[in-house]
Amino acid sequence: TKDIGLAAAEGYDSIELSKRYTTVTMGPSQGRFSQLASIRALGAHTGLTVAEVGMTTARPPWVSVPMGVLAGRPFEPAKRSAIHGRQREQNAHVKWAGDWRRAYDYGDPEGEALNVHERVGVIDVSTLGKLLVRGPEAGAFLDRLYPNRIADLKPGRIRYGVLTSDAGRITDDGTICRIDDDSFYVTTTSSGAAGVEQWFSWWLADWRMQAHLTDLTQGVGAVNLAGPRARDVMAKLTGLDCSNEAFAYLAARRAPIAGVPCLILRIGFTGELGYEIHFPSAQGQDLWDAIFDAGREFGVRPFGLEPQRILRLQKMHVLIGQDTDSESTPFSAAMPWIVKLDKEEDFIGRWALARASEQPADFALVGFTIPNGEVPTEGAAIVVDGDTVAGQVTSSRYSRQLGRVIGMAWVPTELAADGASIQIADNGRRLQGAVQTSPFFDPEGKVLRS
Incomplete structure (x- = not known):
């Protein structure tokens, strides 16, 4: 009010003149917050009533305008897999899952889960983070990031791993597949993909190791074919020997499926016999269609995120961020076996995990x-x-x-x-x-x- 008093003393005794002297009621609010208070203040200094002082002229916009209106139609960015359109055609109930739009179920989540146990089901898991780590020091690099051993993994084999912070807290999990001597294919959680890529990049720049990181998340799609008839479906799609003797649990193979070049991981978040199939995203719909054509006689059905959550819970597979929080360590989260404190290579969180192993949670x-x-x-x-x-x-x-x-x-x-x-x-x-x-x-x- 000091500026308004000075304005009145200088002879700016109308609200419009006072506005130009003090800039009161200007700006984004156009007087919505300050108008009445400034009129009363000017009236007190000039002896005029509120009615005699009058009001300022508001300029458009008279009400707040969302930035989205000025920029265009309201828009919320969303990621969708290459198979999303097919799932819509199959009457998927689609919901948000992080920044992805995903099939939550296809109308009967419990029935979809049961079908995986009794026959065979397929789920789109393209949302998983996918990183390719290559180079002569790729194994040593991953050994520094994970508390379990990675560098001794044989080509064509897979290992589960959790990532921990400097404080030994769980930040993400996924699988690591060794493709050849110098190449590792790493998967992450869907919500943690960007964070893990940033984490790997930061440490790779700091350590200056002979390894190269490529983010394949958007360019590579993935589906999980699971259930007791999954092997029968695979037999109709590929010439690869999928027998348990030739393609055992936690093994990986590269082979064409329905003519599409694929990396096939023998793993299962569902608890059933399963094949996680990774392929170029551009060929996702063709592969999806081929799986349903081949699996029709075996009772194949699509299943969504909710049935998968039932299936993983039956196996007590941990969901990072849901079953864990910022204070969870592998020891408290029932995974003490994954921490190799006797590992020769130092790794992130080692000191904190050593302390946690000595003090029961x-x-x-x-x-x-x-x-x-x-x-x-x-x-x-x-x-x-x-x-x-x-x-x-x-x-x-x-x-x-x-x-x-x-x-x-x-x-x-x-x-x-x-x-x-x-x-x-x-x-x-x-x-x-x-x-x-x-x-x-x-x-x-x-x-x-x-």
Whole structure:
């Protein structure tokens, strides 16, 4: 108000003149916030009433205009795989998954999951991050990034790995396939693809190792063909010997499928016999169509993200970012076996993980079952001693294959034992669960390796 008082003293006693002297009511607000206050202030200095002072003339825009309106139609960038159109034609329910638009299900998620167990299903996993690391020091480079051993992987073999921060916290996971002596094909989570590529690039620049990084995420598509009849479908699509003796679990092969050059990984996030097929994105629809043509007699059906979540939960496969948080280490997340502290090569997070191995965590990630069929909300609290919150549910589903409710949760370490009873507080409900530390489905992995 000091400037308005000076304006009045100088003779600028109308609001329009005062506006030009002080710039009050100018700018983006056009007086919407300052007009009444400035009129009253000028009236106090001139002895005029509010009505006598009057109002300033507002200039357009009179209301706020979103930047998107000025730039064009509202637009939210979205990534879609090369097979997205085919999935729409198959009546996929599409939802957001990070910055991707993905098939959530095809109308019957539990039925789609059951079909993978009984026949064969196919899911589009093109959203996975895909990095090619090549060079004479590629193996040594990956050994510095992962807490388990990578450099001793034989060509044509695959290994699961988690990435950790300097503090030993889990940041991402995926598979590493050694293609040849100097080439590794690395997959990451869909949401973590950009972050992992940036992480690899940063360390590669800092360490100046003889390795080269190429991001293949957009140029390479992928599908997972899974189920007891998956091998029968493969036999109709490729001349590659897919018998268990010739193509074992955690092996990789390069071969044409329906005429499309592919990298085939014998892995399975679903818990069933599975082939993860990677191919040039431009040929994705052709390969998708060929799989359905070949698999029709075996009952092939597409399945989406929700059925996959049921299937992975049955195997207690961890979803990074859902079952883990910024404080989770491999030790607390039931993966102590993946940390090789005796590895000759130093690696990121080694010091912190060595300390974590010496000090038992306060909480542990476990599985649980609920006998009465009620599915707890993900995020529901684990309570002890009545109402003391001591953990939370991270994943929960009903499994038609198992006929019961299953889930994963963080619980106090003293409760991380098979058969231990836990209580879940969920929106006014109290549910009783029993802890299970081994996979709910095929705990010995016989189906995966069949």
